[in-house]
Amino acid sequence: MEGASVDNKHKIVVAVDESEESMDALSWCLSNIISHNSTTTLVLLYVKPPPIIYSSLDISAHIFSADVIVAMEKYGADLANKVMQRAEAVFRNFNKNVNVERVIGSGEAQDVICNTVEKLRPDTLVMGSHGYGFLKR
Secondary structure (H helix, E strand, O other): OOOOOOOOEEEEEEEOOOOHHHHHHHHHHHHHOOOOOOEEEEEEEEEEOOOOOOOOOOOHHHHOOHHHHHHHHHHHHHHHHHHHHHHHHHHHOOOOOEEEEEEEEEOOHHHHHHHHHHHHOOOEEEOOOOOOHHHHO
């Protein structure tokens, strides 16, 4: 089209987690969606489970000391970093012109993914499938 500018900038959000399926989805994205002549921002999105909240009447608050809660939060942060490192290792196998951003959310996965997509307005969202099928979901 004459007079039209072609914008080769794309933003792609890839939801990653501990599963092999999410890493396969990332590899598929890098192989099939991202071209060599575009400038792409690849957003790696990891969602941590929602934080543990206790009320003053909750008996479990007495079971978990502050040290246990801190240790559980540290474990969650370590797990997020390990998933991101795995995803970045997958990314390094591809010679693409891509800017990589890390986003770590907390809460219910479907809510965080939808809110992130609404906020970032990417061109594409890529997610793996655990292959459960209709009945197991």
